[in-house]
Amino acid sequence: MPDPAATPTARPACCGARRPAAAAANRPPTARAARAGSAEGMITLPGGPFLMGTDEPDGFPADGEGPVREVTLSPFRLDATAVTVAAFARFVAETGFVTEAERFGWSFVFQGHLSPRFVRRVTARRQVPGAAWWVAVDGADWAHPEGPRSGVRHRQNHPATQISWHDAAAYAAWAGKRLPTEAEWEFAARGGTSQQRYPWGPTLEPRGKHRCNVFQGRFPEEDTAADGFAGPCPVDAYAPNAYGFHNLLGNVWEWCADWFCPVWHAEARDATRTDPIGPVPHDDLDRGGRPGTDGRAGVVHGGFTHRVQKGGSYLCHASYCNRYRLGARTGNTPDSGTTNSGFRCAMDA
Template sequence: MTWVPGGAFTMGSDRFYPEEAPLRRVSVDAFWIDTTPVTNRQFAAFVEATGYTTIAQIAPDPKNYPGMLPGMDQAGSLVFRKTSGPVDLADPSNWWHFEFGADWRHPAGPEEDLDNLDLWDHPVVHVAYADALAYSHWAGKRLPTEAEFEFAARGGLVSKEYAWGDELAPDGSMMANYWQGLFPFANQMLDGWEGTSPVGTYPANSYGIVDMIGNTWEWTSDWWSDRRTVIKVIKKSKGSCCTLSNPRGGTLKNSFDSSQPGVRIGRKVLKGGSHLCAANFCQRYRPAARHPEMIDTSTSHIGFRCVVEG
């Protein structure tokens, strides 16, 4: 693990997506954070020690998912499939496919097994929130808050959009694993990777932490809150002059997706972006970026890391 000294910083961004605003002063206490995302090798040790079964390895109960199509009550997870050409970017079903048999040991489906792939030092994927939480408890750790993750990702840099400065690719150097080219069909692979990469492939930030940006999204412990909720929290403080100390996200109630009124599954905050973030679609390879994810969902581009109190 890597020591993060704690301190105050300006959280958020007002240059990219509305859910990242407003800018606000935040402080976090010192803590230890995993130097890398949890790898397949580390997760395998957890499974071997505990016999744990991930959510993706358990068939969903139709009673919990009204309207489930016939035949969908099988274990599996969401897998990214590159398209053959341009598609409607407003419809994620063009590239996300629920694959029966996809799980952490079979990242692209049952035909691919970690025993036959050189992926042991890649971030574990196809882990839902409960899976990440179970691992953290076994390891004697916990999941980071959104503020802790962003503070650690910034590495002490002030008012910089990226974890390494203000240029995405300084002097043409790839600083993280993200999508170069037109998503979701043309990946130039300037970074050398089509999917996930081994942890530590890219330079560490100023704190010595790797892969805080790109490679895989990472779970945090905070419930999702939108921009309006953030503004309310700031207004409830003693004024804009004051720093929010160790803030937490929203609540289970306000984490629900209002566009899906029949779905009552809470959403947690993901941070860091992934290898699927691209300039033409998802410029979330930045410390301030955030994304809501339902806690029962696992995909081929979501992982996690843990922290320990300082």
């Protein structure tokens, strides 16, 4: 049987920039937002059964996209959009929270967003093996996504990026919310459809109309921005799906609560089919968004290194990483942030 703690073995995702070693996570702020637990800006979903995952032949089965399985969820709420720069800035201002990118002093930036002069000076030590378009840039963080000379003044309605899983979980706790499970995220993204490739149907650009922000052109050399964007776009830039959610595909990868495992969900049992919260390491029963001690959690004896991300990003391209599909998934280390990773929050209903 495959190693239950394995990471993706197929072609790496466009978000394949990962820190080589974990640091001690920030202690979550004890302060709470003045309106912590407010459902404003969230959509309530009734839950119920749906078909999760995909067995598409052009997908990435090594990521654990399949098997297609019926999963049943309890009612829940999910943010209609990804958390914005403006919202994250309020969190930082009220709590003094310091993100992991700030603590490390650097983070990953897509080379297409850096000046040619800077890129020419980049050494192999600052590039990601196998994904040289990712560059470790000193001073890159949520307020300076591409490095010290960049800023977010004119990106207030863009998704907050350079956010690690730990950062996202801290924000969610401050807001009186939590990160969504992978199953909740996919239920919301499907918008009531069954086994479609995209929320709007089987083709990426129906009738030639762009429905999400992904990479056009020659990856990674040239993004033609045929969809209007050569980088992150506003969180509500595209029409919502049938449930009212914006930009669940493309734009930025979104963190989920679950630990990443490509095989945990293959076996049909209550833990994997009813309100699944993902595998729970035996030494980490109270992480992952909810306590794992209620009998529904699949306790795996072993460590995990990655958390689930869903949705793809503006860097996904059919020639390399077509993970901008509803059933696609990837994982990244929980202390890693990039210019194409963000999040949204959930709550029990």
